[in-house]
Amino acid sequence: MAERxxxxxxxxxxxxxxxxADRVVELELGPRxxxxxxxxxxxxxxxxQLAPDxxxxxxxxxxxxxxxxxxxxxxxxxxxxxxxxxxxxxxRPGAEVIVRGPRxxxxxxxxxxxxxxxxxxGITPLIPxxxxxxxxxxxxxxxxxxxxxxxxxxxxxLERRHPGAVELWPQNERGLLDLDVVxxxxxLGTAVFACGPDGLLAALEQRAAGADWTxxxxxxxxxxxxxxxxxxxxxxxxxxxxxxxxxxxxxxxxAVEKAGVFAMSSCREGICGTCETRxxxxxxxxxxxxxxxxERAEGDVMMICVSRALSDKLTLEL
Numbered sequence: 001m002a003e004r005x006x007x008x009x010x011x012x013x014x015x016x017x018x019x020x021a022d023r024v025v026e027l028e029l030g031p032r033x034x035x036x037x038x039x040x041x042x043x044x045x046x047x048x049q050l051a052p053d054x055x056x057x058x059x060x061x062x063x064x065x066x067x068x069x070x071x072x073x074x075x076x077x078x079x080x081x082x083x084x085x086x087x088x089x090x091x092r093p094g095a096e097v098i099v100r101g102p103r104x105x106x107x108x109x110x111x112x113x114x115x116x117x118x119x120x121x122g123i124t125p126l127i128p129x130x131x132x133x134x135x136x137x138x139x140x141x142x143x144x145x146x147x148x149x150x151x152x153x154x155x156x157x158l159e160r161r162h163p164g165a166v167e168l169w170p171q172n173e174r175g176l177l178d179l180d181v182v183x184x185x186x187x188l189g190t191a192v193f194a195c196g197p198d199g200l201l202a203a204l205e206q207r208a209a210g211a212d213w214t215x216x217x218x219x220x221x222x223x224x225x226x227x228x229x230x231x232x233x234x235x236x237x238x239x240x241x242x243x244x245x246x247x248x249x250x251x252x253x254x255a256v257e258k259a260g261v262f263a264m265s266s267c268r269e270g271i272c273g274t275c276e277t278r279x280x281x282x283x284x285x286x287x288x289x290x291x292x293x294x295e296r297a298e299g300d301v302m303m304i305c306v307s308r309a310l311s312d313k314l315t316l317e318l
Contacts, residue, residue: 008038008100011032013094014094014095014096021151029070029097030068041132042107043104044103045103046070050086054083055265058073058074059072060072060101061127070099073121105273113189114193115213117204119146119195120152121196122218126142129193130142140165144167145176151170179203179207183207186212190213192204192214233252233312238280263318277316277317278301282315283299285310287307288302288306
């Protein structure tokens with residue numbers, strides 16, 4: 001199984017807040033005097049506990065060399081499940097928030113050339129990657145799509161800082177991103193890093209099949225999964241000394257909670273990794289967008305918010 005990055009739990013203070021685009025606020029989070037923030041690498045994200053039962057994950061988009069501040073940018077979409085609304089309404093300068101992390105499932109790998117492709121708020125994890133690629137003297141290019149210039153956080157700033165390497169693609173002026181144009185020079189040795197809406201990522205996955213270049217994605221929503229038919233499964237929770245039956249119309253996580261067993265969870269879509277649970281016996285049926293193919297094949301862990309079982313029984317470390 002892939003090694004997990006060490007992380008901490010800290011009570012951080014909002015030291016700065018500014019609007020960086022329509023409905024996008026940037027927060028600078030830092031510790032009280034005497035507390036240090038752990039180091040992090042491009043691609044990392046943190047988990048904010050916005051209420052006792054409300055956890056959300058946001059990419060770090062600041063300077064990896066700034067040991068005193070973590071920076072995130074949060075979009076409040078027209079329809080919110082509560083997380084972004086809580087950030088926009090409650091996290092003002094001076095407010096405190098519990099933060100866990102950093103975690104990194106989207107690291108910057110070595111490559112001869114980088115093609116960074118961002119859609120909307122998906123620009124956030126790519127900003128530190130661009131800075132690191134620039135620091136290394138690596139060859140890179142960013143194509144950044146959004147609804148309009150006003151909606152594209154950090155767009156003008158990136159364009160000014162990296163003239164000739166950044167192409168902004170506002171939909172109201174140029175239409176949808178033309179990925180065939182964006183990737184026309186991508187070849188062997190090129191690593192494409194992308195984050196944004198699922199439609200954009202799905203289109204990139206289609207083009208990556210059989211291509212010479214490699215693709216690495218960060219999802220904010222769950223990707224399309226070919227779900228099998230749900231069936232009942234026996235679930236043994238070793239730590240809690242409980243055995244339950246999960247009905248076809250409920251998730252493993254829902255059944256665990258119904259049995260009175262606490263399990264950490266956040267997105268309930270299989271993208272954040274919060275509900276990752278160790279599998280002690282049985283064969284999980286992975287339906288998440290978080291684990292790598294290698295981790296799925298090993299079968300040591302699963303995301304109980306969306307995944308199910310290929311065997312009649314699963315034994316979990318819960």
